[in-house]
Amino acid sequence: METSSSSGASPPLGKTDPSRWRLRVSDGGRHVWHYLSDDQQCRDWPQTIEDRYWLGLETGLPELPSPKTPLEAARNGMSFYKHLQSQDGHWAGEYGGPLFLLPGLVIGMYVTRTPIPEEWKVEIARYLWHRANKTDGGWGIHIEGCSTVFGTALNYTVLRLLGVSADHPMMIKARATLHKLGGATGIPSWGKLWLAVLNVYEWEGMNPIPPELWLLPDWLPIHPWRWWVHTRMVYIPMGYLYGKRFRAEMDPLIESLRQELYVQPYDSIDWPKQRNNVAQVDVYAPHTLLLDTLMSILSTYEMCSIPPIRKAGIKRAYELLVLEDENTGYQGIGPVNKMLNYICRWNEEPEDGEVMKIHREKLKDFMWMGAEGMMMTGTNGSQLWDTSFIAQALVDSGLSQEPENKEICSKVLDWLDQCQIQHDPPHYRSAYRFSTKGAWPFSTKEQGYTVSDCTAEGLKGVIALQNGANLDHKVSQRRLRDTVDLLLTMQNRGGGFASYETINGPAILEKINPAEVFGDIMIEYSYPECTTSVVTGLLTFRRIDDYRKEDIDRTVRDATEYILKAQRPDGSWFGSWAICFTYATMFALESLSLSGRHYDNCENVRRGCDFLISKQMEDGGWGETYKSCETGIYTQAETSQVVQTAWVIISLCHAKYPDHDKIKRAVRLIMSRQQPDGSWKQEQIEGIFNRNCAISYPNYKFSFTIWALGKAARELDWS
Ligand code: LAN
Secondary structure, X not given: OOEOOOOOOOOOOOOOOHHHEEEEEEOOOEEEEEEOOOHHXXXXXXXXXXXXXXXXXXXXXXXOOOOOOHHHHHHHHHHHHHHHEOOOOOEOOOOOOEOOOHHHHHHHHHHOOOOOOHHHHXXXXXXXXXXXXXXXXXXXXXXXXXXXXXXXXXXXXXXXXXXXXXXXXXXXXXXXXXHHOOOHHHOOHHHHHHHHHOOOOOHHHOOOOOHHHHHOOOOOOOOHHHOOHHHHHHHHHHHHHHHHOOOXXXXXXXXXHHHHOOOOOHXXXXXXXXXXXXXXXXXXXXXXXXXXXXXXXXXXXXXXXOXXXXXXXXXXXHXXXXXXXXXXXXXXXXXXXXXXXXXXXXXXXXXXXHHHHHHHHHHHHHEEEEOOEEEEOOOOOOHHHHHHHHHHHHHHOOHHHOHHHHHHHHHHHHHHHHHOOOOOOOOOHHHOOOOOOOOOOOOOOOOOOOOHHHHHHHHHHHHHHHHHOOOOOOOOHHHXXXXXXXXXXXXXOOOOEOOOOOOOOOHHHHHHOOOOXXXXXXXOOOOHHHHHHHHHHHHHHHOOOOOOHHXXXXXXXXXXXXXXXXXXXXXXXXXXXXXXXXXXXXXHHHHHHHOOXXXXXXXXXXXXXXXXXXXXXXXXXXXXXXXXXXXXXXXXXXXXXXXXXXXXXXXXXXXXXXXHHHHHHXXXXXXXXXXXXXXXXXXXXXXXXXXXXXXXXXXXXXXXXXXXXXXXXXXXXXX
């Protein structure tokens, strides 16, 4: 959906001076944006091209000679992209998109009376001003979504807490939209919780989140340790806050919000009736009868909950969230539990004690300053993920062999080397954590969670550089074997691989998904993308080492069976972590090609290619929207997208698709979109999670385009 500044001619709190912002990268890829108020400081610490690019300022990079061949285009792409490499070797990026994260940050800071830096206030307000939907002034669950109660009520609240007046034109417009949607009583449950914490919604209007769940015996199939790790990590602090009925101290702003957010006087709202009230436009995963029944039983329990048991439940939840803080360097697994844990810790710990000091410091890791203002990121970055793709692109395209890329490659390898996790978490079994020894995480080593496909892509990146780019071996054989040991423990029954852990809970748990706005969040599932990454990781390793050969063969065989079974009748694979069929089909065809399955000898590959070819657009490119992920039906974008076009080129090259003209048209499309400085412009959002929330991967427009051009240059005949 289009966004603009129609609600007021300028951002509500103004704008900071973009030439004063600097990204500091430290400690294994930590991102912190600094605002330098002092002129001398600005002179001593000049802005880099990387800073300027992400701030949307002129980079000053020269025009490059116009490329005649795909290889020259790839080379130009790399010659631009190398300027965005951070000094430690990784690539940073704006990991924005979701619009339900800033509310956690700002509400969390407000209720704990944490001072919000002035420049954050200005830039968060500017970001939300840019991201308000043009037509109605509201916000969706993500930057391309239509206005919802979740997005609008929460971001309206954020702006008010930052100091924007209720009479500002953008607020009047947003409030009208919120009221048209029925007001904040219809906000989904996670929104209800944030508003209750802020004391602008009553806890009685919430379905119960009893922390006592954590006192159940571990063997019970519904015990929360069996839930998807993101979901359980969010419901631990939620249980604590619910158990305590935590709420901010009343003040005039809160009093005023109580009037602004609703269509009727606050005191006249029948709160228990609002528990299952969720605005139609917000619902993605409707309540099941089972969930409603369970909630009414729990509501009865709430009326007679036994104080010592409640107390023990709260204590247990608190213990677990402390372990999570300590396991992740106070990052949390993601931004939602980061902020919930922050409030819980503040409620128990001295404000100026060590714990709150570190927690406060680590808020910065989630704040990204972009061209349109400041946002909270989906994790503390996507460092490992982006860096491992460009590592492979460099080698697969042959660019790693060119002298000007030597140093880049060696820095990438250094970074991948330090990012590998070499031990299990400090609190391992006691925090119900999966092993991490040998893993690569999605972002940084400090965040420290194993992700199956990040581990596999990290492994592939290292092997590509060490064995394909003649670099010194930094990651030892023993450490690569640790990775393989870990991956081999991650396979699910049925052969597939899930995201962070194995599937530990029964499918019926999904029937009690209380989040309304997200699908498939209660347990782990096998995903084609994760499975295929692991298969290619293991097969790549097998080329350089005989270690656990039989185990690898068996695992790959079962995984391949899963991949073949997961193929849809139309020949595609459904993607869960980026958009959508195009993305997953690339991973699937890559893994099938590594096990010798190509267009000419494998029916599945043929059907996969035919599916992709059937979606090629007039101009030779591909374009799919996030609606595919929501609906499960391929949804064509209005215009082709360089990222998806690159994915398809890579897929067809892997599959050895015989009609090279079709691939060449796609290559030419990517070349035609390349800017004179070698870059590509940002197009549509690339990623997705939990079926319903889009998320940005701005580095994909470099890593995959360069990869596709380089690969096509090598594998097709261009003479
Ligand atoms: C991510 C980002 C990366 C992603 C891939 C590695 C791409 C994927 O293949 C496996 C799953 C994973 C690690 C993933 C899981 C869910 C995340 C962490 C996210 C999409 C980034 C943000 C999202 C997280 C759940 C956001 C907070 C929202 C909640 C519902 C708690």
